[in-house]
Amino acid sequence: MIVRKEKSGGLTLVGQTDHSRLVGQLAAHWGNADFATPAPYESVVRAATFHDYGWLRYETSPLVNEQSGAPYSFLEVPLNTKQLASYQWALDWLWDIDPYAGMIVNMHRTGLWKGRYQTIKHPMGYNLKNPSSEIDAFIARNEARQQGERTHIDDGNLATNYKLMQVWDLLGLYFCCQDPYEDFIDPVPTGYGNGSSVKLSMKALGARKVQFTPYPFDVRPCRVQLTFKALDKEKFSSVDDFRRAYFQAGAGLAEFEIV
Numbered sequence: 001m002i003v004r005k006e007k008s009g010g011l012t013l014v015g016q017t018d019h020s021r022l023v024g025q026l027a028a029h030w031g032n033a034d035f036a037t038p039a040p041y042e043s044v045v046r047a048a049t050f051h052d053y054g055w056l057r058y059e060t061s062p063l064v065n066e067q068s069g070a071p072y073s074f075l076e077v078p079l080n081t082k083q084l085a086s087y088q089w090a091l092d093w094l095w096d097i098d099p100y101a102g103m104i105v106n107m108h109r110t111g112l113w114k115g116r117y118q119t120i121k122h123p124m125g126y127n128l129k130n131p132s133s134e135i136d137a138f139i140a141r142n143e144a145r146q147q148g149e150r151t152h153i154d155d156g157n158l159a160t161n162y163k164l165m166q167v168w169d170l171l172g173l174y175f176c177c178q179d180p181y182e183d184f185i186d187p188v189p190t191g192y193g194n195g196s197s198v199k200l201s202m203k204a205l206g207a208r209k210v211q212f213t214p215y216p217f218d219v220r221p222c223r224v225q226l227t228f229k230a231l232d233k234e235k236f237s238s239v240d241d242f243r244r245a246y247f248q249a250g251a252g253l254a255e256f257e258i259v
Contacts, residue, residue, distance in 0.1 A: 001062055002176050003073040005234060013229040014176045016055035016074055023172035024049025025224040035216040036191040044161050047101035048168050051108055054090035058083060064242045069235035071242055084138050103153050106146055107162050110139045119163045122186045126173055160189050175226060175256055180204035209257045222258040227251055
């Protein structure tokens, strides 16, 4: 869960599954004369849309930090056996539906503990660090599956599609974690097979309008939507107090215009 503190004293909460669906919208519209359309389209967009559904179980019962009274943000949630099992369930679930999409998401999950396999130079944030022995075992088990299945799944585009998944994930976090600001992602693949890439720059033109240079989408402008919950306070007396506010909060919808 992404937790944003607002000037009003309240919180904006964005579920990882909400972030995931935003990322899917970006992937679905990716591609034009300068950027290759995702291929295979359906599998790659499916992976982007459901890449963070390992958080689905957590979102049914989110936690607060007992010391601060504030809900955990996604980088702070204790990675216990239950959460790792939820990750594994989601990886297996998507792999069973679509092995190609499952491979991309499996690589994405293990790569978060390994610097996104050195595919991104900037930004370097949002990577996971200091894995426990239990997380090491999770990584080893899933990387072994990747290696065993790669010859059956890899169509020559898999490495590029993994890189695109990292770009879209970071763009999703760019929109979800704060108001738009000036930043860039580097490198961003522009095609398959030739290794070509560019630096993609983002410039805020308003609270909900962002200029991308170069422009990577198939429509102008590209409009994407993000659902969220708004709470009127930052801290809670107990997890039950927080969950009541969380479940009672109405759903909001933010639309971003990319030009």
